[in-house]
Amino acid sequence: MQKPILSLENIYVDFERDGVISHVLDNVSLSVKAGEFISIIGHSGCGKSTLLNVVAGLVPVTMGAALLENKEITGPGPERAVVFQNHSLLPWMTVYENVKLAVNKLYGHTESMKKVHERVMNNLDLVKMTHAKDKRPGEISGGMKQRVGIARALSMEPKVLLLDEPFGALDALTRGHLQDTVMELHDRIKATVLMITHDVDEAVLLADRVVMMSNGPKATIGKIVDVTSPRPRVRRELYDDRSFMSCRQEIVSFLEEHDRVVKFEPVPA
Numbered sequence: 001m002q003k004p005i006l007s008l009e010n011i012y013v014d015f016e017r018d019g020v021i022s023h024v025l026d027n028v029s030l031s032v033k034a035g036e037f038i039s040i041i042g043h044s045g046c047g048k049s050t051l052l053n054v055v056a057g058l059v060p061v062t063m064g065a066a067l068l069e070n071k072e073i074t075g076p077g078p079e080r081a082v083v084f085q086n087h088s089l090l091p092w093m094t095v096y097e098n099v100k101l102a103v104n105k106l107y108g109h110t111e112s113m114k115k116v117h118e119r120v121m122n123n124l125d126l127v128k129m130t131h132a133k134d135k136r137p138g139e140i141s142g143g144m145k146q147r148v149g150i151a152r153a154l155s156m157e158p159k160v161l162l163l164d165e166p167f168g169a170l171d172a173l174t175r176g177h178l179q180d181t182v183m184e185l186h187d188r189i190k191a192t193v194l195m196i197t198h199d200v201d202e203a204v205l206l207a208d209r210v211v212m213m214s215n216g217p218k219a220t221i222g223k224i225v226d227v228t229s230p231r232p233r234v235r236r237e238l239y240d241d242r243s244f245m246s247c248r249q250e251i252v253s254f255l256e257e258h259d260r261v262v263k264f265e266p267v268p269a
């Protein structure tokens with residue numbers, strides 16, 4: 001059996017504020033194979049970003065361990081790139097310079113300027129953004145900024161790409177285009193991806209497996225569904241695909257079952 005690239009082993013995360021403890025994640029375990037695309041879905045506030053941030057090395061676990069290639073994650077690292085919903089490009093730099101920053105970190109000391117330039121252009125080409133390379137973030141649309149954010153993340157050549165609601169702020173059409181881009185990229189570069197989304201169709205369209213999280217506090221993985229629809233997937237054809245529709249239904253039912261008002265009851269420290 002293929003070894004997992006990423007293992008989450010019995011993870012618990014508590015936050016403490018003003019002497020009050022919130023138990024956010026409770027015994028979360030998951031193994032992810034190299035090249036797998038995992039969508040994470042669950043009601044707002046259940047702890048999806050917390051889980052992604054544990055993998056990013058931005059949130060420490062209270063108990064348990066997150067392992068990347070058998071090595072415990074203890075902080076951020078270039079092998080894990082994150083793309084957030086609110087694109088975090090440097091506004092004073094052009095699209096080209098934003099991506100070059102990431103390429104330079106990896107190759108600036110060892111490769112010629114020509115080779116670095118080729119890498120930047122190649123990554124911009126992957127997300128179809130070469131035409132806007134000289135524009136600044138303030139001069140391009142939200143969808144374009146997300147494309148550049150993805151190009152920058154890819155420039156880090158990460159082993160795992162972490163997408164935190166990357167299309168959340170976009171209109172439906174732009175969202176659809178970017179989903180296609182991410183599917184294409186995943187297919188081409190065989191990246192391992194963890195993506196948070198609130199959109200059931202998006203979760204199923206992109207994923208090999210959809211991880212459903214129960215409501216917090218003490219959220220955990222409630223259910224995992226395998227998406228067996230063949231790739232490449234074409235959105236408009238999926239509604240005729242019985243396995244796609246049954247995955248979709250399973251997730252909708254899970255979310256409906258868990259659709260109740262969530263009250264966080266902090267426990268005094």
Ligand SMILES: Nc1ncnc2c1ncn2[C@@H]1O[C@H](COP(=O)(O)OP(=O)(O)OP(=O)(O)O)[C@@H](O)[C@H]1O
Nearest residue numbers: 015016017024043044045046047048049050051264
């Ligand atoms: N650094 C922190 N300190 C204290 N509490 C936190 C911290 N980060 C997250 N939380 C709390 O943990 C819970 C889970 O938050 P998280 O952002 O992980 O949920 P989510 O499922 O990603 O939510 P959404 O779907 O709305 O983005 C929330 O109650 C949040 O207030």
